[in-house]
Amino acid sequence: MFIGEEIQVFGNWFILHFTENNGMAFGMELAGESGKLILSIFRIVAIILIAFYLAKIIKEKVHPGLVISISLILAGALGNLIDSAFYGLIFSESAYYHPAEIFPEEGGYSSFLHGKVVDMLYFPVINGHYPSWFPFGAGQEFIFFRPVFNIADSAITLGVFTLIIFQRKLLPKKSDLRTYKVEGDGDSVGHLQ
Numbered sequence: 530m531f532i533g534e535e536i537q538v539f540g541n542w543f544i545l546h547f548t549e550n551n552g553m554a555f556g557m558e559l560a561g562e563s564g565k566l567i568l569s570i571f572r573i574v575a576i577i578l579i580a581f582y583l584a585k586i587i588k589e590k591v592h593p594g595l596v597i598s599i600s601l602i603l604a605g606a607l608g609n610l611i612d613s614a615f616y617g618l619i620f621s622e623s624a625y626y627h628p629a630e631i632f633p634e635e636g637g638y639s640s641f642l643h644g645k646v647v648d649m650l651y652f653p654v655i656n657g658h659y660p661s662w663f664p665f666g667a668g669q670e671f672i673f674f675r676p677v678f679n680i681a682d683s684a685i686t687l688g689v690f691t692l693i694i695f696q697r698k699l700l701p702k703k704s705d706l707r708t709y710k711v712e713g714d715g716d717s718v719g720h721l722q
Contacts, residue, residue, distance in 0.1 A: 531628045535651075543652055546677050549623055549645035562643060565613075569642035572610045579603045594691065595699040601688030608681030609646050617644025648677045 530536075530547035537544050551565070583599045617639030620629040629638075637644070655673040659666045678686075692699060 532623050532625050541656065542654060545649050546651040548648050548677050550648050551645050565643050569610070569613060572606060576603065576606050576610060579606065591701065592699050594695060598688045598691040598699065601684045605681040605684030605688065608684070612646045613644045614642050615644065616647065646679065648679045650679060651677045
């Protein structure tokens with residue numbers, strides 16, 4: 530597909546819309562090539578820390594929902610890192626009305642860790658215009674849900690929202706983490722249940 534090309538999957542409610550994201554969520558980016566490298570290094574460090582945390586909570590046998598939520602976040606972060614690390618190496622530059630070529634003779638459009646992330650899922654569920662009495666943007670087009678995203682973004686979002694919504698069930702309580710002295714010789718330490 531070329532940049533901006535669309536395939537309607539389910540009317541105007543679900544569209545495959547090909548775009549490339551040069552940076553972070555919602556197209557935000559750090560300036561220049563050094564900014565892209567900093568973002569990629571940050572992703573690598575975050576993935577390593579999340580992986581260590583996941584291994585730790587699996588050993589502690591915490592609530593399975595916490596393990597699943599953290600796994601979704603890790604999988605999404607890893608997917609976006611793989612895309613940005615290798616996409617620029619194996620494809621030529623995408624353009625409007627001209628799709629990228631896989632494994633071009635002259636090489637890809639960018640170097641390792643400097644590629645773009647492909648986003649294709651688009652769900653413009655509500656499409657209309659702001660009413661004339663609206664305080665800002667009166668008469669302008671309104672689309673909900675406007676962002677184009679990918680499956681990795683979905684995994685991260687589901688993992689984070691699950692943690693937020695079910696934090697009382699999934700995250701260990703402070704009272705579970707406190708220790709106390711057992712009556713008697715004073716040397717024994719136990720954990721509250």
